[in-house]
Amino acid sequence: MSEVSNAVETQNGNSKEILAIPSKFDTIQKDASYQNISTDVLVDSNVFDVTKHYIHSLADINGKYEQFFVYGDGAKTRTVSLVHFGENLCGHLGIVHGGCISTVCDELFGWTMVTGHVGFTAYLNVNFRKPLPTQTSALIFTELDRREGRKVFMKSRVEDDEGNLFTEATAFEKAFGEDGVINVEKHFIHSLRNIGGKYETFVVYGHNDKQSTTSFVYFGNSLCGHEGIVHGGCISTVCDELFGWTMIMDKAGFTANLNVNFRKPLKASTLAVITTELEKIEGRKVYLKSKVQDTEGNTYTEATSLFILPRPSQ
Ligand SMILES: CCCCCCCCCCCC(=O)SCCNC(=O)CCNC(=O)[C@H](O)C(C)(C)COP(=O)(O)OP(=O)(O)OC[C@H]1O[C@@H](n2cnc3c(N)ncnc32)[C@H](O)[C@@H]1OP(=O)(O)O
Missing domain, CATH: 3.10.129.10 (Hotdog Thioesterase)
Incomplete structure (x- = not known):
């Protein structure tokens, strides 16, 4: 410095x-x-x-x-x-x-x-x-x-x-699950929930198979990039977060790669239905995929991610 x-x-x-x-x-x-x-x-x-x-x-x-x-x-x-x-x-x-x-x-x-x-x-x-x-x-x-x-x-x-x-x-995610590793007040997504106009709805349902989630996210009008259009980084954040929630049901890990395809601009006024799915596990590598849709099933964003599980000694 x-x-x-x-x-x-x-x-x-x-x-x-x-x-x-x-x-x-x-x-x-x-x-x-x-x-x-x-x-x-x-x-x-x-x-x-x-x-x-x-x-x-x-x-x-x-x-x-x-x-x-x-x-x-x-x-x-x-x-x-x-x-x-x-x-x-x-x-x-x-x-x-x-x-x-x-x-x-x-x-x-x-x-x-x-x-x-x-x-x-x-x-x-x-x-x-x-x-x-x-x-x-x-x-x-x-x-x-x-x-x-x-x-x-x-x-x-x-x-x-x-x-x-x-x-x-x-x-174009080391081991956690221990107390204190996630702090909601300092968490990017969670700490945004108390702020008017941001993530107005953020509801996550985890499937019993512990391999998939369905979430309802209403982004609100204050999470835009282009006016009235949800910021791509904000959608990426929610995808990364929900990949994390999918992982946390059974495993812990860090995101190594996040790959996001923005198919259509997502209007801020849209109630987004976001699904995540664990696709496959190869050794320490966990592959996940996600879709951001509206309630009619129109797809706005598709994302994939690679999470890495901690080394066995960790
Ligand atoms: C209610 C509250 C809920 C709360 C729920 C909270 C959810 C929070 C969700 C947020 C999630 C995040 O954003 S986490 C924050 C963002 N991510 C990070 O900060 C991670 C930074 N990166 C790292 O720490 C490291 O690179 C790791 C841990 C990802 C990997 O390091 P490592 O453990 O040493 O493993 P390494 O040997 O390098 O790699 C293992 C295998 O993966 C492959 N690999 C590694 N990186 C990549 C890559 N980017 N793309 C392709 N492949 C890769 C390697 O080639 C290797 O393949 P092979 O040779 O075995 O075939």
Whole structure:
């Protein structure tokens, strides 16, 4: 970390805290080929409403996205961002929820697009290489990979200031069950339930076979990316979470890979019916799949996931 002079003030509880800026990010701030686009993109847009946007509407909530700075390069092909994942973004206690990381990746793919074009995420593939501890100021490097017609392929890496790689994503879960490993107050999804306009309904039914779930989720109008459309990261979060619930009925594990296909924009006013199913187990590898539908059976999102069971010695 660099000196405190390269620091920002953040809200933590009722007190303000000074967080040092990672040195790599400091370099980007001074690099003339990058511009700070943290405020412009959404504010200047008539497509987005910051007060209803999934990420931005969480920014003022203590312990959540405490910093969210985005620098875009002049060629509009890459962004470098600083996101401080606060203590209230957990899945497993002290570890940032995979859905939350996916959300940030999806969001920043969007920002990288927005510097050139506006688009919808069709596909998101996230590989969680190492658990990301909360209270990390993460650096997210997003870049345009290639274009094929209307398809824009992008990739990103989530690192810390020392260059440790935590997550890799492209666009297009250790043992628990012990007390204290999940803390509802700090859990990404659960801690969102008391906030008006977020996850207005979140009801999960687990099948007796302990291999499948059916859930009813009403996202409400404050979890949007594009206005009136549920944020892809938010859908990914719910899928990751419900894969976790499916696992927890019988087993424990960490998400290693989350693969989400967004088939149709999901309107915020839709009551989503989300099914998850354990597909197969190969050694420590547990494969799951999920569908997000409406009550009429129209499919909006299909997701698959790989969970890794703890090593037998763990
Ligand atoms: C009421 C309250 C309810 C509450 C319910 C709460 C639910 C919370 C749900 C949230 C779930 C999350 O978001 S969890 C948070 C996000 N995820 C993470 O932070 C995990 C970060 N990653 C890791 O810690 C690690 O990479 C692991 C644990 C995933 C794997 O490490 P490992 O244990 O050392 O295993 P490793 O040998 O690497 O891999 C085992 C096998 O899996 C394969 N493998 C590993 N990663 C991948 C990958 N991304 N894609 C393909 N394959 C992979 C390897 O090739 C190998 O195959 P082979 O050679 O054996 O064939």
